[in-house]
Amino acid sequence: MTALILHGGAGARRERNYDAEVVHMREVVEAMKARLDAGDSALDVAAAAVVMLEDSGLYVAGKGASPNLAGAYELDASIMDGSTRRAGAVAALQGFRNPVVAARAVMERTPHVMLAGEGAALFAHDQGLEPIVDEAAWFTGAGKGEDNHPPGALSHGTVGCCVLDSQGRLAAATSTAGVFGKMPGRVGDTPIPAAGTWADDKAAASCTGQGEYFIRVAAAAQAAWRVAAGQTLADATQAVIDQIGQLDGQGRGGDGGMIALDAAGNIAAPFNSQGMKHAWLTTAGEIGVRVFPSE
Numbered sequence: 566m567t568a569l570i571l572h573g574g575a576g577a578r579r580e581r582n583y584d585a586e587v588v589h590m591r592e593v594v595e596a597m598k599a600r601l602d603a604g605d606s607a608l609d610v611a612a613a614a615v616v617m618l619e620d621s622g623l624y625v626a627g628k629g630a631s632p633n634l635a636g637a638y639e640l641d642a643s644i645m646d647g648s649t650r651r652a653g654a655v656a657a658l659q660g661f662r663n664p665v666v667a668a669r670a671v672m673e674r675t676p677h678v679m680l681a682g683e684g685a686a687l688f689a690h691d692q693g694l695e696p697i698v699d700e701a702a703w704f705t706g707a708g709k710g711e712d713n714h715p716p717g718a719l720s721h722g723t724v725g726c727c728v729l730d731s732q733g734r735l736a737a738a739t740s741t742a743g744v745f746g747k748m749p750g751r752v753g754d755t756p757i758p759a760a761g762t763w764a765d766d767k768a769a770a771s772c773t774g775q776g777e778y779f780i781r782v783a784a785a786a787q788a789a790w791r792v793a794a795g796q797t798l799a800d801a802t803q804a805v806i807d808q809i810g811q812l813d814g815q816g817r818g819g820d821g822g823m824i825a826l827d828a829a830g831n832i833a834a835p836f837n838s839q840g841m842k843h844a845w846l847t848t849a850g851e852i853g854v855r856v857f858p859s860e
Contacts, residue, residue: 567601568729568830569594570845571614573624574722574741575773575822577840583856586623590844593617594852597728601846607728607736607769608646608669615642615665615738618724622705624842625722627663629707630742635749638704640742641756642668643679647735647764654679654756660686662695662703665740668756670694679756723755725762725771727826729848735828737762737769737785744775754779759786767828768792770802773841774821778809788825798825802833810837 571593573586597614605613619627630638642664643654653672656679658664667689671680680688690696697703707722725739739762741755753776754761761772763785770785779785784805791801802825812818822836822843830848834841834855844854 566729566830566848567731568826568832568846568848569597569601569610569614569726570824570826570832570834571618571724571726571843572771572773572822572824572834573618573724573842574626575820575836575838575841576722577838577842577856579839579857583842586842587854587856589621589623590842591852591854594844594846598846598850598852601728601730604731606732607730607734608644610728610730611726611736611738612644612665612669614726614728615724615740616663619663619665619740623707624724625707625742626724626740628703629705629722631706631745633743633747633749633751637749638700638742639749640664640740641752642738642740643756643758643762644668644672644738645736645758645762645764647737647766647769650765652678652758652762654758655685655689656681656752656756657750658685658689660696661689662697665738667692667694668738678758681752682750723773725773725824727764727769727771727824729826729828729830733828735764735766735769735826737764737771739771753777754784759783761785763789765789765793768798768825770823770825772821772823774809774838775819778812778819779821781812782808784809784823788823792827798827798831798833803835806835806837
């Protein structure tokens with residue numbers, strides 16, 4: 566029994582066409598289904614899916630990143646192996662193509678969980694990870710025209726994937742360029758295990774949205790802990806998104822969404838933004854893609 570769910574970020578707007586993203590997300594799920602059918606691990610599949618999302622230039626992560634207020638591209642990512650609780654992350658990484666690959670290297674090749682800024686870049690260089698030679702030619706600024714408000718509005722974009730493999734193992738990975746117009750050095754929920762990414766033996770989750778709010782409720786881990794306490798995956802994840810939406814009172818909390826997967830292969834994808842680009846593979850082998858609630 567295998568299952569998978571991925572996202573290309575909350576913040577989708579109904580006036581924008583997402584045909585390219587829909588086609589691409591389906592392609593990613595199909596490619597990952599083949600890997601799962603071949604017996605690949607949840608960790609390998611989660612990482613591979615996020616690399617495909619990063620490299621597409623269609624989402625606000627990896628190639629699709631937008632710069633911060635100083636004009637620099639600072640990228641964040643994390644990955645977590647549910648069977649071991651190992652986790653790795655990079656924050657404010659500059660100059661390298663796939664932050665999720667750097668995050669996994671931190672997990673597997675260091676005693677640490679997170680490296681940030683210049684230290685993360687030095688580590689990526691030492692590990693021989695692929696650099697970005699020409700930033701102007703590489704980055705696409707995928708979020709322009711989406712949920713891209715003026716600086717300070719915490720407009721956002723992220724990609725992520727949660728996987729259940731044939732051995733019953735869960736894993737999750739998340740990658741982002743962060744909110745639009747962010748201050749240099751700003752770090753959101755994405756590279757923080759428990760806030761933006763989580764995987765244990767009960768559930769895996771990846772978040773997308775205004776990270777400041779997701780950090781404040783330990784969103785990804787809270788969802789998994791609710792499942793461990795007996796809630797259904799659907800109820801657990803919706804409760805977390807509802808909490809985020811009400812965090813500052815009178816419905817003025819944060820916006821965004823979450824994808825999640827439990828050990829039984831159930832999937833959930835609640836969000837309180839207009840839309841959330843996401844796709845999934847059920848335990849029955851069915852593939853689905855959705856951006857807006859009515860679809």
